Amino acid sequence: MTYLAPRQGLFAIILLVSFCLQTLLLVISTDQQLSNSRAQKGEQMVAQLIDEARLSLENKDRVSLSVIANRYTSEQDVTRILIKDNNGDILVPVGNAPMQQGDTISQIATKGDAVIGSVALTLKDISKGEIIAMQWPFVIGTMLLHLLLWLIYSYIARPTREQINAISRDVQDLHREQYKQFDQRGYDRELERRQSAPTAAEKETGESDGLGYDVDSLLDSQLNPQADASALHNPLSNTRKLDIHSAVNQYVRTQQNQDTALDANDTDTAASNTTESHAINHAVDSSPNGTKGINSSHQPNNASRLSATRPFDSISVQIVFHDEFNMLERLAPSQRLPYLALCTQLLNQAVTELLKQPLLLGVSALNEPYFDESGAYVMLKADNSHAKVALAGVMLGKLYLMLNKIIHDKHIELSRFALPAKAGVSDNAQVEAMSQLLESVGKKEQMLILLPNGGLKQISNHVQVQSVMRPTTVYERECAIFDGGNDAMIQRLADVRNAVLMIEEAAE
The missing domain is CATH 3.30.70.1230 (Nucleotide cyclase, GGDEF domain)
Incomplete structure (x- = not known):
């Protein structure tokens, strides 16, 4: 199974933001460069227009001024030209788009020390779409580069087999730990309920409780003699061990009593309990480690409960x-x-x-x-x-x-x-x-x-x-x-x- 790179969508968003920022910076820088070049060009055109129209402007010859101004409006960047006399009256208004807004460059026309008029030239603004259309090779190249980076990341950053196995082990350990905690809480609640509400059957089997606890205590002392010495100095641990042994023995006795009640009468039950007690004592005395006999006696019962072919009616x-x-x-x-x-x-x-x-x-x-x-x-x-x-x-x-x-x-x-x-x-x-x-x-x-x-x-x-x-x-x-x-x-x-x-x- 092929796994995707981690946070591949987040990386794609980062690349998209990077592409947008690069395009924005490109548009801003190009617009600034074009604005500076058009301003210089406009100042040159106004100065040249004043030189050509100085005589016609002094005589207020509108026809000559219109002919001279129309030559400059043929430029695509020029939208409007206004020529005024020394009193501020408009002599010639010409242009391709008189209502269009843009940068206006104005200059006063003089002859010697006398003011004979003024010339105002308006240059059209360059839209952002035109800038992107002019720079389309750079925009497409940048987009392809970001797409290539995303594909490379998707291939290189995929988790390896060792990383997948490590993550699987961590997840299994987490689920196992949560299930153990859940089982422990359920066991504690069940233990508290059993201790707070003892039944009559539990009271009648009090003597067998003592026998079961003595057997378990004897087994524990034979297996781990150092634990007995530490239990003398730790009463809390000793009490906890007593509760656990009592709960386990109580559960085993309850299951045994239910089975024997369904299969035999009271006389047979007493005889089987006596035989089981002798068997447990014999197993404790004869077993080298004190646990082999008891484990073997409970193994068939557990196997029958977990067997898929167990009988039922x-x-x-x-x-x-x-x-x-x-x-x-x-x-x-x-x-x-x-x-x-x-x-x-x-x-x-x-x-x-x-x-x-x-x-x-x-x-x-x-x-x-x-x-x-x-x-x-x-x-x-x-x-x-x-x-x-x-x-x-x-x-x-x-x-x-x-x-x-x-x-x-x-x-x-x-x-x-x-x-x-x-x-x-x-x-x-x-x-x-x-x-x-x-x-x-x-x-x-x-x-x-x-x-x-x-x-x-x-x-x-x-x-x-x-x-x-x-x-x-x-x-x-x-x-x-x-x-x-x-x-x-x-x-x-x-x-x-x-x-x-x-x-x-x-x-x-």
Whole structure:
């Protein structure tokens, strides 16, 4: 790819200004030279005219004066000649353009010491256009020279391959640094929220918290004994490390509790926790560096979450408000609660009407969604292997965006409060990743899709998607943006939308 020279337009403007200044200086200097030469020529012509017309002027012979003056008006520079007697009366007024303005040269005619009259000769002004027409070779040459300089600069000042690579690295580092700062702020907010509102499940697992922190502390002390010595003298750093370990252990335990609650009963959960605790202790005691066993135990779980071929039988649809200025939080409860109730009613009716479609046979909703300040969450489940649960999630997200668009425009028309929305469709393994993508990448009236290959295969014949521009994380690279659907699906969504709105109008 060929890159242009930097600030090529600015350099062209500078050359244009230079060309205009050179042309202006040329016109000024040429005009000054011509004015001086014409003044000298005019004085010579007046002196010569007085010498020739002295006798006729003394006798006030108008015919002779006219003949003599007409010879001088044949010159192109002379526009008018006035010959006056000693009393100031005009004897002969002749000229090619008597009304034209110009430089006038006057001289008194004398004979001895007696004044016999005066002669006034007017020379025409030379226009700037005539000067440029006379100097056209210089003007065209200067213009071609400036154009050549611009072409030379455009070729020489192009960035080299090394400069392009350096700029690319700087831009990548800048984006990476901004994304790290954004992730850190999001992590701090999540940590504060978790610490300020602990759940009952976290209180019940307090003992395992202590075990997890002891294991991590033991690993850190084995890997870096000098850090323990410095932590004794730096209590602030020690407290920060405690918060990080607690947050990581809390997140791991929450995910493990959710998985075991879906797959086994309470007895099996207790047995698996006991087995996992023995496995962790055995890994710490037997591993040379104290970390190999734990990393290997978590590696299959992480791999399954990031795998493109991971199995799924349920889909989550997240709908959030595009509230850039936190207007919903500042809204009075008397206005906020009815608006959220309206959004909840629309979403429930949309789920009910959409799942009646024959195309989505075998798909059911596991929860009754409701809207709050953070949005709404719908979980769809496939009752059999032939149910198109991924397609149902995508259609539900697009359907609500269509409904919210109509409600938003109507409210704005009536000068009422309303917010645009954005949606995200993912499997259960990527719910948290989709929440982060909606916050960082999602735009208003846009739907993000984060599904494994099986889900993408279900929707490939019905919708079109596009990739995220310039992804910076693994999830952004796997994420797709809804870019349209085929005619059959759009018509089906339009029919469902009209049915929901008719139900809404009947209810009102």
